[in-house]
Amino acid sequence: MKTSAGILLYRMQDNVPEFFLVHPGGSFFVSKDQGWWTIPKGEVLPGEELLHTALREMKEETGYHCIGPFTALEPVVQKGGKKVFCWAAPGTFDAKALVCNSFEMEWPPRSGKFKSFPEVDKAGWFKAAEALTLINQAQKSFIIQLTESLATLRRI
Numbered sequence: 001m002k003t004s005a006g007i008l009l010y011r012m013q014d015n016v017p018e019f020f021l022v023h024p025g026g027s028f029f030v031s032k033d034q035g036w037w038t039i040p041k042g043e044v045l046p047g048e049e050l051l052h053t054a055l056r057e058m059k060e061e062t063g064y065h066c067i068g069p070f071t072a073l074e075p076v077v078q079k080g081g082k083k084v085f086c087w088a089a090p091g092t093f094d095a096k097a098l099v100c101n102s103f104e105m106e107w108p109p110r111s112g113k114f115k116s117f118p119e120v121d122k123a124g125w126f127k128a129a130e131a132l133t134l135i136n137q138a139q140k141s142f143i144i145q146l147t148e149s150l151a152t153l154r155r156i
Contacts, residue, residue: 002082005053006041007066008142009091017150018125025118037134050085061120063099073145078138088146095123
């Protein structure tokens with residue numbers, strides 16, 4: 001089973017949580033929106049600690065160095081079978097400052113030509129309702145878990 005790890009960055013705006021999501025880059029995702037956004041995440045390298053993967057991927061996909069504190073959320077298994085581990089962390093990243101790695105792929109398909117694409121083509125902060133419509137179906141659990149956790153903290 002493939003394994004990924006990522007960070008769900010959040011901030012409070014007028015006592016309402018907002019969640020930071022990214023949209024995957026590349027020609028396949030250009031016209032895909034609802035259900036295609038994700039937490040910044042990536043595959044765990046052999047022998048790599050899960051949280052280290054999450055932090056590395058956050059930096060590679062956004063340019064943001066996340067400092068925590070980190071709260072582990074319950075992992076999910078996506079439709080294709082990939083298990084995704086996630087940590088929530090407060091942050092203030094400016095989505096307009098997005099800087100990410102790129103990848104190459106044959107484009108157009110079977111053309112023999114290769115084109116470079118950003119791993120992430122856009123990012124944004126979203127309140128829970130909008131985040132739940134945009135994020136990958138399996139990853140909705142991360143938004144729900146964190147929303148419930150933050151609501152409990154506000155009641156204390």
